[in-house]
Amino acid sequence: MQNTPTQKNTRNQNTLNRFKVNCITGSPVKGILSVSKRKQKEKISNQKKQYYILNKEKIKNTRKKYRLKNIEKIREQEKRYKTNLSPEIKKERNRITYQRRLLKYPLKIKINKPKKKKFKSEKTLFKTRIRKLNIDTSFTLEKYKELLSVQKELCAICNKKDKGRVLAIDHCHKTRVVRGLLCQKCNRSLGGFGDNPELVLKAYNYLIKIKYGKK
Numbered sequence: 535m536q537n538t539p540t541q542k543n544t545r546n547q548n549t550l551n552r553f554k555v556n557c558i559t560g561s562p563v564k565g566i567l568s569v570s571k572r573k574q575k576e577k578i579s580n581q582k583k584q585y586y587i588l589n590k591e592k593i594k595n596t597r598k599k600y601r602l603k604n605i606e607k608i609r610e611q612e613k614r615y616k617t618n619l620s621p622e623i624k625k626e627r628n629r630i631t632y633q634r635r636l637l638k639y640p641l642k643i644k645i646n647k648p649k650k651k652k653f654k655s656e657k658t659l660f661k662t663r664i665r666k667l668n669i670d671t672s673f674t675l676e677k678y679k680e681l682l683s684v685q686k687e688l689c690a691i692c693n694k695k696d697k698g699r700v701l702a703i704d705h706c707h708k709t710r711v712v713r714g715l716l717c718q719k720c721n722r723s724l725g726g727f728g729d730n731p732e733l734v735l736k737a738y739n740y741l742i743k744i745k746y747g748k749k
Contacts, residue, residue: 656675657675660674660675660678663703664703667703667705668707668710669703669705669710669712670705670709670710670711670712673712677712678715681712681714681715682701682715685701685714685715687701689701689715689716689717689720690704690714690715690716690720691716691717691720692717692719692720694717695717696717696718699717699718701715701716701717702716702717702718702721703715704716704721704724706729707729
């Protein structure tokens with residue numbers, strides 16, 4: 535028999551009320567049960583706790599034996615139970631378990647605190663840039679600034695400023711030696727030619743041939 539949506543909603547509401555438990559005391563929230571029923575429930579829970587303390591090992595052994603015998607049955611039941619749960623109940627359960635763990639193991643659970651942003655100096659940022667580009671470490675920030683002043687903060691090929699961007703450090707990928715500072719367009723075009731001067735010459739001759747009609 536399939537459950538109707540109204541039956542499912544009522545079941546979910548009942549389970550949600552059941553899980554709304556105060557984590558510290560273990561008693562239900564006020565308003566769900568009457569005072570006499572609440573006291574009776576507390577008495578039964580205390581009796582159960584005392585019995586568990588006295589027969590801890592015995593209960594554990596019986597539970598282990600039962601679980602080993604009926605593993606498949608228990609897994610199927612757990613799957614069914616989890617699939618029927620609504621997202622509200624899942625959230626409530628997770629919250630309760632987290633709070634209980636915090637009370638039991640306060641040092642083990644790490645609370646995610648916002649990390650303080652460390653201030654990085656210009657030198658450290660430049661070093662990370664060089665490390666990522668795999669450039670020779672002898673090329674320091676002072677040398678980079680000297681090159682910038684020599685080139686007058688212009689690209690070494692097109693003699694233009696790269697608007698809103700830092701000039702790229704052009705270097706040989708084999709020797710790792712810095713050749714100059716280029717804008718993003720020129721740097722990408724050189725990378726497209728694979729740093730091959732023969733290909734660049736061929737491209738130059740091709741453009742002249744189209745423009746002036748020379749062979």
